[in-house]
Amino acid sequence: MSAREHVLGLDLGGTRVKALALTPGGEVIARETAPSEGSDWQERVKGVVAALSERLGPPLVIGVAAPGLAASDERSIASMPGRLPGLEGLDWSAWLEAPRGVPVLNDAHAALLGEVWQGAARGERDVLLLTLGTGLGGAAMVDGRLLRGRVGRAGHFGHITLDAAGAPDIVNTPGSLEDAVGNHSLPRRSGNRYTDTATLVRDAGRGEPLAAAIWSRTVRDLAAGMVSLINAFDPAVILVGGGIAEAGDALLRPLAGELDRLEWRPAGHRVRIAKAGLGDLAGAFGAARRALDLHGFHIP
Amino acid sequence: MSAREHVLGLDLGGTRVKALALTPGGEVIARETAPSEGSDWQERVKGVVAALSERLGPPLVIGVAAPGLAASDERSIASMPGRLPGLEGLDWSAWLEAPRGVPVLNDAHAALLGEVWQGAARGERDVLLLTLGTGLGGAAMVDGRLLRGRVGRAGHFGHITLDAAGAPDIVNTPGSLEDAVGNHSLPRRSGNRYTDTATLVRDAGRGEPLAAAIWSRTVRDLAAGMVSLINAFDPAVILVGGGIAEAGDALLRPLAGELDRLEWRPAGHRVRIAKAGLGDLAGAFGAARRALDLHGFHIP
Numbered sequence: 380m381s382a383r384e385h386v387l388g389l390d391l392g393g394t395r396v397k398a399l400a401l402t403p404g405g406e407v408i409a410r411e412t413a414p415s416e417g418s419d420w421q422e423r424v425k426g427v428v429a430a431l432s433e434r435l436g437p438p439l440v441i442g443v444a445a446p447g448l449a450a451s452d453e454r455s456i457a458s459m460p461g462r463l464p465g466l467e468g469l470d471w472s473a474w475l476e477a478p479r480g481v482p483v484l485n486d487a488h489a490a491l492l493g494e495v496w497q498g499a500a501r502g503e504r505d506v507l508l509l510t511l512g513t514g515l516g517g518a519a520m521v522d523g524r525l526l527r528g529r530v531g532r533a534g535h536f537g538h539i540t541l542d543a544a545g546a547p548d549i550v551n552t553p554g555s556l557e558d559a560v561g562n563h564s565l566p567r568r569s570g571n572r573y574t575d576t577a578t579l580v581r582d583a584g585r586g587e588p589l590a591a592a593i594w595s596r597t598v599r600d601l602a603a604g605m606v607s608l609i610n611a612f613d614p615a616v617i618l619v620g621g622g623i624a625e626a627g628d629a630l631l632r633p634l635a636g637e638l639d640r641l642e643w644r645p646a647g648h649r650v651r652i653a654k655a656g657l658g659d660l661a662g663a664f665g666a667a668r669r670a671l672d673l674h675g676f677h678i679p
Numbered sequence: 680m681s682a683r684e685h686v687l688g689l690d691l692g693g694t695r696v697k698a699l700a701l702t703p704g705g706e707v708i709a710r711e712t713a714p715s716e717g718s719d720w721q722e723r724v725k726g727v728v729a730a731l732s733e734r735l736g737p738p739l740v741i742g743v744a745a746p747g748l749a750a751s752d753e754r755s756i757a758s759m760p761g762r763l764p765g766l767e768g769l770d771w772s773a774w775l776e777a778p779r780g781v782p783v784l785n786d787a788h789a790a791l792l793g794e795v796w797q798g799a800a801r802g803e804r805d806v807l808l809l810t811l812g813t814g815l816g817g818a819a820m821v822d823g824r825l826l827r828g829r830v831g832r833a834g835h836f837g838h839i840t841l842d843a844a845g846a847p848d849i850v851n852t853p854g855s856l857e858d859a860v861g862n863h864s865l866p867r868r869s870g871n872r873y874t875d876t877a878t879l880v881r882d883a884g885r886g887e888p889l890a891a892a893i894w895s896r897t898v899r900d901l902a903a904g905m906v907s908l909i910n911a912f913d914p915a916v917i918l919v920g921g922g923i924a925e926a927g928d929a930l931l932r933p934l935a936g937e938l939d940r941l942e943w944r945p946a947g948h949r950v951r952i953a954k955a956g957l958g959d960l961a962g963a964f965g966a967a968r969r970a971l972d973l974h975g976f977h978i979p
Contacts, residue, residue: 528913613828643850
């Protein structure tokens, strides 16, 4: 009904597509979701866009966040083996019949842009995002610019090593941060006592010795990985997002203790560690922001 | 005598200051060096600049590379504990009485700019530099831009971890890449049999078992560190410089073998590993280039 000026941010996940309609200032006007499983997910994404356009009128611009490595021209996801058949190489500008080009970003890259725009790193220029979930992903902004890299892989922080002599992870990194911290490896790390980090953290909080020991080790490993990233990227702030970050202070407090021990603090400079602020909407916010920037819209 | 248009690049090291006079196209016109030890090193740097100016006329611009963390306004080194007394906070534009501002860069950052301009990464946009010497330093260019970070620390690749349970290094990183590879730790790593990596590599090449084992381990650790950096920064090329890189193929060949095992190569993309091309002049080249860029000179 409304004809209010707005931008659409789409975040395509393995199970759902989330869409936000935002003012150019970042205020949420409307949201939609739809399942993204099954072979007709592309039609359902189109349906979400059509539904919002019917309610709100046509958007100024559209941006897309999706898993995988984005092509350097930002028109598609160039590489995403396995999930979401048809995503690789799909030209979103053509598919959505958008009058203006639709930029496509890696989902973690988009989440970082979202957090800098409207989340827990507002106004920052040197930011890392670590998403701690089943696996471990991330993104980097340095000197005010999101890092892409040669094949769009920058920020794959799950695949830094914590143990050069360790077992290879899914992309051959020995003893990786993802394998040390990600939920997927918790059964192995706990002798099959835990399958879910939330339960582990709850039991650790109750003083259960095995849980406390595993959680301490997890936090120590995360801190060691953060220290590598601090010395390599020199951020002002590191945001932690994803399901494991829902532990909140049960994560942030022991993490601060580890960083007191491990972090290089030249001239007293200390990196701020904070929980990401936009939850699972960060990617949609960031996709929208990228579309506004790409097409030169003024951001109030 | 000549009045040929030129730019000066100064690289201040712990023992020597090197100065290059270059055309804006990067051709070397003249070079000077002077010792930088002792309390009067600042006067001697000024003397080098004066000597070149007398021979060549005044330079268009001057750039400086120096150890430590450069201030974000690029006018000084903000943090450099220990060596070169008086370097911290010295305003080079004022000290050299240069009519145009003199940018000051961290020496590894400058070396990377030099290598991209006139060295082994010419024309590349996604480049990491690792300097392998007594310690291990580095710098990163991503998407065509040199990374500085919040306090100018970006690229301190010596201080990423290879062993989260290891002993802390000089800035508290546990089991660091610097401690695994840098020449400074070779006595410890070899049970005091070696103090110098060149000798280690020579003996390894002769089939001496202890030397071969230590060198293999060193190369494996370097490869693991590189893999972390590849997945975090996504470079097209990694340059290796510094004394240890003088091993040439004795380093690059086994390193390639380790990377075949450890590197993530999405869609077959493989990072090129190469020896840096400008030796100990890279910093002076890069400092000159930064000064040209800062003042908007056309680079042929």
